[in-house]
Amino acid sequence: MQRIPQQLIPLIIMIVAIIGSLITARTLLVPDSFGDLGHYRADNTGEVAALELSYAGAHVCADCHDDISETKRDSHHSGVACESCHGPALAHTEAPDEFIPDAPRGRDGCLLCHGYNPARPSGFPQILPGQHNPTKACLICHAPHDPQLPHTAEDCSACHREISNRKQVSHHSSVACTECHKATDEHRASPRIVRAEKPRKAEVCGNCHARGADSSREIPRIDMDTHGGRYICWDCHYPHFPETNL
Amino acid sequence: METVIANIASAIPGTTGYIYPNEFELHWSLLIVIYPYLTGLVAGAFILASLERVFKVHEITPVYRLSLVTALAFLIVAPMPLLAHLGHPERNYEMFLTPNTSSAMAMFGFVYAWYLLGVLLLELWLDYRRDIVKWSNEKTGIARYFYKFSTLGATDISPKAIEFDEKASRFITIVGVPSAFLLHGYVGFIFGSVKANPWWSSVLMPIVFLFSAIVSGIALMILVYMISTMFRWKKMDMACLNKLASFLLYAMLVDFTLEALDFIHRLYESEESITILSEMISNRLFISLIVAQIILGSLAPLVGIIMAKMGKVPDEMKRMLYFISALLVQVGIFSTRWNVVIGGQLFSKSLRGLTVYKLELFGLEGLFMAITLLIAPVIILYILVKLFPPWMDKPELDVAAAKEAVAPAKETE
Numbered sequence A: 001m002q003r004i005p006q007q008l009i010p011l012i013i014m015i016v017a018i019i020g021s022l023i024t025a026r027t028l029l030v031p032d033s034f035g036d037l038g039h040y041r042a043d044n045t046g047e048v049a050a051l052e053l054s055y056a057g058a059h060v061c062a063d064c065h066d067d068i069s070e071t072k073r074d075s076h077h078s079g080v081a082c083e084s085c086h087g088p089a090l091a092h093t094e095a096p097d098e099f100i101p102d103a104p105r106g107r108d109g110c111l112l113c114h115g116y117n118p119a120r121p122s123g124f125p126q127i128l129p130g131q132h133n134p135t136k137a138c139l140i141c142h143a144p145h146d147p148q149l150p151h152t153a154e155d156c157s158a159c160h161r162e163i164s165n166r167k168q169v170s171h172h173s174s175v176a177c178t179e180c181h182k183a184t185d186e187h188r189a190s191p192r193i194v195r196a197e198k199p200r201k202a203e204v205c206g207n208c209h210a211r212g213a214d215s216s217r218e219i220p221r222i223d224m225d226t227h228g229g230r231y232i233c234w235d236c237h238y239p240h241f242p243e244t245n246l
Numbered sequence B: 001m002e003t004v005i006a007n008i009a010s011a012i013p014g015t016t017g018y019i020y021p022n023e024f025e026l027h028w029s030l031l032i033v034i035y036p037y038l039t040g041l042v043a044g045a046f047i048l049a050s051l052e053r054v055f056k057v058h059e060i061t062p063v064y065r066l067s068l069v070t071a072l073a074f075l076i077v078a079p080m081p082l083l084a085h086l087g088h089p090e091r092n093y094e095m096f097l098t099p100n101t102s103s104a105m106a107m108f109g110f111v112y113a114w115y116l117l118g119v120l121l122l123e124l125w126l127d128y129r130r131d132i133v134k135w136s137n138e139k140t141g142i143a144r145y146f147y148k149f150s151t152l153g154a155t156d157i158s159p160k161a162i163e164f165d166e167k168a169s170r171f172i173t174i175v176g177v178p179s180a181f182l183l184h185g186y187v188g189f190i191f192g193s194v195k196a197n198p199w200w201s202s203v204l205m206p207i208v209f210l211f212s213a214i215v216s217g218i219a220l221m222i223l224v225y226m227i228s229t230m231f232r233w234k235k236m237d238m239a240c241l242n243k244l245a246s247f248l249l250y251a252m253l254v255d256f257t258l259e260a261l262d263f264i265h266r267l268y269e270s271e272e273s274i275t276i277l278s279e280m281i282s283n284r285l286f287i288s289l290i291v292a293q294i295i296l297g298s299l300a301p302l303v304g305i306i307m308a309k310m311g312k313v314p315d316e317m318k319r320m321l322y323f324i325s326a327l328l329v330q331v332g333i334f335s336t337r338w339n340v341v342i343g344g345q346l347f348s349k350s351l352r353g354l355t356v357y358k359l360e361l362f363g364l365e366g367l368f369m370a371i372t373l374l375i376a377p378v379i380i381l382y383i384l385v386k387l388f389p390p391w392m393d394k395p396e397l398d399v400a401a402a403k404e405a406v407a408p409a410k411e412t413e
Helices: A010-030 A044-051 A060-062 A066-073 A082-086 A091-094 A107-114 A161-168 A185-189 A203-209 B003-011 B030-053 B058-077 B082-084 B108-138 B141-150 B160-190 B205-231 B238-269 B274-282 B286-310 B313-339 B366-387 B398-413
Strands: B014-017 B352-354
Touching: A044 A082, A060 A066, A060 A082, B014 B366, B030 B058, B030 B082, B030 B108, B030 B205, B030 B238, B030 B313, B030 B366, B058 B108, B058 B205, B058 B238, B058 B366, B082 B141, B082 B366, B108 B141, B160 B205, B205 B238, B205 B313, B238 B274, B238 B286, B238 B313, B274 B352, B286 B313
Parallel strands: none
Antiparallel strands: B014 B352
16 A cells, blocks of 8 residues: 655644634534524524613603603604603612603704704704804703794704715805795795705706807806707716816 | 805815715715725735646646736735725625625635635645645744644645646636636626616626736736845846736737727717717716826736837846836726716716715725725735745746855855
8 A cells, every 4th residue: 555645744733623623613613503593693583672771762652751741743843752862760660759851951962953964864954063052052042842943044054064065165155046946935934844955957057158148258168059968967977066167 | 155155166066967965975985996906916816826736737836826926916915905995894794694695795705715715825735735834844943833734734735636736726717717717807797786876787897807907917017026036135036027018018909909999989979978088088987097007007018018028128128118018007907996986976967067085095985095905915915925835936036045055166266
């Protein structure tokens, strides 16, 4: 019988050791339920479910605070759970007099949602905290269970902050929103019921950018009949931040 | 009002057009640039070594072992940028314990482990075994024990055993070539398979990565060979250098052609992303792509090597041209990695705007970390070379020995 070359012996031992230690490590370290439901430890879901509860849920609050619950149900805050502002309140439902949930009076809680953040959807009311009544508590003007504007929004930026910010540093900074959009007083008062109108035709842009338009000479001009073919202006140019550097 | 505008403008500095809010900041930083750069050098250096072993290109024998040792030094550091980037190096073993076969990224551990253990270390050990046994007998002190341990108990260096080593080593190299292709093709595959990103999504990506890896690996070996030979006070083997330069030239031509093909194909397809990509190239990537990658990193070294090869140039001049060209190739390939990784994150998925990459200096993903990771393989290479000298010089090129031989002769006169 031919002898195995000497150098193969340590190599074989090492390969067996590596594979063996991998199998041992898998047996010892990989949790039993790993992979049962997906690429994770299935027992984890049960462990999380068994954690001690601290939140009661808005429907439990409504059992006693039905008047507030009813007011909130029809308000802009209908989707905000009570405990989002008042904190976990399971203890309160179990012993109402012993544990009283927090009733926040400061601005911080409101700013979590209403402080300006470019990632928030357009139309969501956002403020710049440093400029918007910086020393006042929010609930002096806005009732948290039925938030209303104390007066109609003066400026589109009250709700369309991100668009407004972009437009301010763009070539369109001096163009008023109403040049292109029809925003009625009804829209300002009830923005979700009465929508602002968006332009539908390229002629709106043509008012300034068409060859014969009666506008400042610095504004770039195009031939409305040929430019862009069958595309409409905003298919290529973002009107709140037009890209062209011309 | 001006103050408000200034504040807002400073919140989005450098961005142009419309970008989504989560695109302001780049998630894959300089460390992810370094990772494909290092793996490319590893794959390239190994493929170069295989030319000697598998394809019998004997002119490059002087760099055969050096290439393998260099590949090992860079391979040790290759996963470090990823570990630093992910931020939890202590969890790395988990990818071996619970392999996620549906994730190309998660399978990296196995690709890496195979290449390190199954190919590179094994080939180096078989190739060095005779020398290790010899050193374990010659050296004294700790070194003796180190080499004894390195033999792994296999001390048989009979002609039959050596013959087996050579055969096994050749077999591993043959397996190693597709493995090296896998290692770097895989890196290209990860980028190429991101279908939502028009700058990355291309079936050519693994092939382009592979050829750029070969280019960078050969250029690296030219640099390592020239510098190490200079410091060892030896004469350079011009036949070897010429051959290396030839291979570098061929690989560069193929690489350049492939990249041009990819570029022309994109232009011809002219998908909806082409406008923003053109704007990115002519604006954000002008220096790194047009100047560093194409002009300095591809055209200039091509001209340099062609001049050295075609013209009647003295050896001294040739060496200088090769050295500068190889250096420029490194600049070019690093820029290639930069343009792929950073470029792919500079434009908005809305295809309407561009953002900027701000490099931090300190911190886990900063410039200093990157410099450390680029220097680390050189230090490891130095240590490896000291422990396992890879030199395979022809005796007539030993300048120091020749000087010593002349000196006693003079003394006796």
